[in-house]
Structures are given as C-alpha cells and as structure tokens.
Amino acid sequence: MIEIRWHGRGGQGAVTSAELLALAAISEGKFAQAFPSFGPERRGAPVLVFNRVSPNSPIRARVSVAHPDIVIVLDPGLLYITDVTSGLKEDGILVLNTPKSLVEIRSELSGPWRLAVVNATSIAREMIGVPIVNTTMLGALARATRIVELDSLTEPILERFGARARGNVDACRKAYEETETGEPAGIVPKRPKIFEGEELPTWQELLPGCVLTKPGSARQYRTGDWRSERPVWDHQRCIKCGICYLFCPEGCVKQTKEGYFEADLYYCKGCGICARECWTEAIKMVEE
Ligand code: SF4
Ligand code: SF4
Known part of the structure; x- marks a missing residue:
C-alpha cells in the first residue's frame, strides 16, 4: 500500500x-x-x-x-x-x-x-x-x-x-x-520531527502566539505566510483615493508619508481584493 x-x-x-x-x-x-x-x-x-x-x-x-x-x-x-x-x-x-x-x-x-x-x-x-x-x-x-x-x-x-x-x-x-x-x-x-498535527500543544504553550490572550497578541499570528501572490502599487496610476485601504479584509493596507498606499506583507494574505477594487488599476498582483 x-x-x-x-x-x-x-x-x-x-x-x-x-x-x-x-x-x-x-x-x-x-x-x-x-x-x-x-x-x-x-x-x-x-x-x-x-x-x-x-x-x-x-x-x-x-x-x-x-x-x-x-x-x-x-x-x-x-x-x-x-x-x-x-x-x-x-x-x-x-x-x-x-x-x-x-x-x-x-x-x-x-x-x-x-x-x-x-x-x-x-x-x-x-x-x-x-x-x-x-x-x-x-x-x-x-x-x-x-x-x-x-x-x-x-x-x-x-x-x-x-x-x-x-x-x-x-x-x-x-x-x-x-x-x-x-x-x-x-x-x-535531518533529525526526524514529530508531525505537527499529531501532537497538539496545550493552551499554556499557545499563550504567547496564536490566541487572543492579551491586547494585540493576534498581531503575532503571521497570516502573510499564507500568501502566494502579493499586491504591487503603481504610483503613476494611483490617485490616493484610499479605496484599497477600505476594502482590504485584513486591514493591512497602510498609507505612506507621501499619501500612497502599501500592504503590510507580514499580514497581507494575497487575496487580490485591493487589486480588484482599485478603479484606476493601480494595483497588480504578482507571484511571490
Ligand atoms: S484604490 Fe487604487 S487609486 Fe485608490 S488609493 Fe488604492 S491604489 Fe490608489
Ligand atoms: S491582497 Fe488582500 S490582504 Fe493583501 S493588501 Fe490586498 S486586499 Fe489586503
């Protein structure tokens, strides 16, 4: 078998x-x-x-x-x-x-x-x-x-x-x-490891990372690891309307000092919604 x-x-x-x-x-x-x-x-x-x-x-x-x-x-x-x-x-x-x-x-x-x-x-x-x-x-x-x-x-x-x-x-x-x-x-x-899914951590072991145990602890959960594509902004086309900022489901689009926008790649999951919603087509999704 x-x-x-x-x-x-x-x-x-x-x-x-x-x-x-x-x-x-x-x-x-x-x-x-x-x-x-x-x-x-x-x-x-x-x-x-x-x-x-x-x-x-x-x-x-x-x-x-x-x-x-x-x-x-x-x-x-x-x-x-x-x-x-x-x-x-x-x-x-x-x-x-x-x-x-x-x-x-x-x-x-x-x-x-x-x-x-x-x-x-x-x-x-x-x-x-x-x-x-x-x-x-x-x-x-x-x-x-x-x-x-x-x-x-x-x-x-x-x-x-x-x-x-x-x-x-x-x-x-x-x-x-x-x-x-x-x-x-x-x-x-390599030294063999126990397969992750086979041995679940206790809640005390999870404490510093994956659960909401104190204000801001969810920030340690790096959802950007899930991404296979990332958004790239074209400043020539961007009119700084902020639509991409409003529509990002992860809340990870930030405004720069110059007024343009960019994704925090630590959390961006590459869903492409910002690129679909940008009506000046200033955002392109590129392969990681
Ligand atoms: S939606 Fe498009 S034009 Fe508007 S700020 Fe975002 S990138 Fe710029
Ligand atoms: S690809 Fe998705 S998660 Fe990343 S910045 Fe755009 S809307 Fe947000």
Whole structure:
C-alpha cells in the first residue's frame, strides 16, 4: 500500500486532486482512499490531504498518514513554514511545485528521498489561466511515481471540471512532460520531527502566539505566510483615493508619508481584493 500526503493551501484544490487520484486508481482496479484534514482554515491557510492506494487488497486504515511514501507540495511557500518532509520514508519521494531547478532545491532540502520538481504555477497560468495547480500536480505525480497511468487521470478530470476540463487535462499532460526527477541526494537525513498535527500543544504553550490572550497578541499570528501572490502599487496610476485601504479584509493596507498606499506583507494574505477594487488599476498582483 502506498501512502501519500498532500500539502496545499485552502483554495488550491488539494482535496480535489486527492479525490481525482483515488478515482484514477480505482479505474485501474486498485483500492484507494482520499480524505482531508481540516482545521479552522480559510482560503490561503495550509491544509493537509491524504491518499492511500493499494494494488490488490482493501484498505482498512482510517487514520491520517504520518509516514508517507510520497509527499506532494502544491505551494512553494509551504517549504519555508512547515516541515513537509516530516515522516517521509527514506525511500520515499517528494514532488514539489517550484520555479527552482532540481539542483537548487537539493541544496535547500537535504534528505535521502528522491525529488521531483515542476513549475506547476507557470503551467497552470498558461493552460488554465489561473494559478490553481491541483490538476497540474497530478501530472507531475504520475510522472514521478507511476502510481497511476497518465491516461487514467483524464476521465476523472473531464467528469469533475465539465466545460473547464480541457485546460486542466492539458495542464496535467504538460506537467507530466516537464517534471524533472532526480535520484536521492545521499545526504544524511535531518533529525526526524514529530508531525505537527499529531501532537497538539496545550493552551499554556499557545499563550504567547496564536490566541487572543492579551491586547494585540493576534498581531503575532503571521497570516502573510499564507500568501502566494502579493499586491504591487503603481504610483503613476494611483490617485490616493484610499479605496484599497477600505476594502482590504485584513486591514493591512497602510498609507505612506507621501499619501500612497502599501500592504503590510507580514499580514497581507494575497487575496487580490485591493487589486480588484482599485478603479484606476493601480494595483497588480504578482507571484511571490
Ligand atoms: S484604490 Fe487604487 S487609486 Fe485608490 S488609493 Fe488604492 S491604489 Fe490608489
Ligand atoms: S491582497 Fe490586498 S486586499 Fe488582500 S490582504 Fe493583501 S493588501 Fe489586503
């Protein structure tokens, strides 16, 4: 039985990817599970989703996957805020969406597992028109692991996405062609960590950070970590009306001394509302 853990962000479609993978595996006569682990997440928050695929016997385990054979990371920013390799088996494989090359990634992530990389965000933008990489990463997964055949993914994608399916199928196929895979780096693995979700902190341990225990303590909760895009202001177009300031749901747009506006990137989640509401089109969202 192969166990898989997906790392994504709310809104990136990790749950859908896992379901499509399970459907593809089942269409090949295998047994498969797909299930998410949800907390109180909103769009942009890190989420976990799990698969199990067994070639010839029913799957009885119903618990989350702590020691995966395969880890898939949909958002490059997650590499820097969570230990995506936690529990990954030594002969496992890490499949990453990243604009970086295999050589660059290997210098950042040392471990005994195999690596596979693809610039899924760029492929999704080109083929689907939005940076939602779930179906694109299915192509990368098929290439790197052969857990299902590429053709087995087509039917589930067509059924799920209807009129929008073609771009998703094309993105999946392009990622399959462009995924770069490498052998193990042969570097001594990091000291294993306990997977975050498996051991919950007590309320006393949370005290300095994630809960409102005293005035201003929510400021320590760095929601800017969730961002995959950020707003950039064009002062030539800005007429200083302040609409972006009023509409930002995070309250993180600030006025500068010169009267222009900018986002506090410590808290900006990259939702893009400021860019949509700016009527002079002075704000553009750019990839992190
Ligand atoms: S909404 Fe646009 S024009 Fe108005 S202050 Fe913001 S950036 Fe400037
Ligand atoms: S993208 Fe704009 S509206 Fe959204 S959180 Fe950032 S500054 Fe606020």
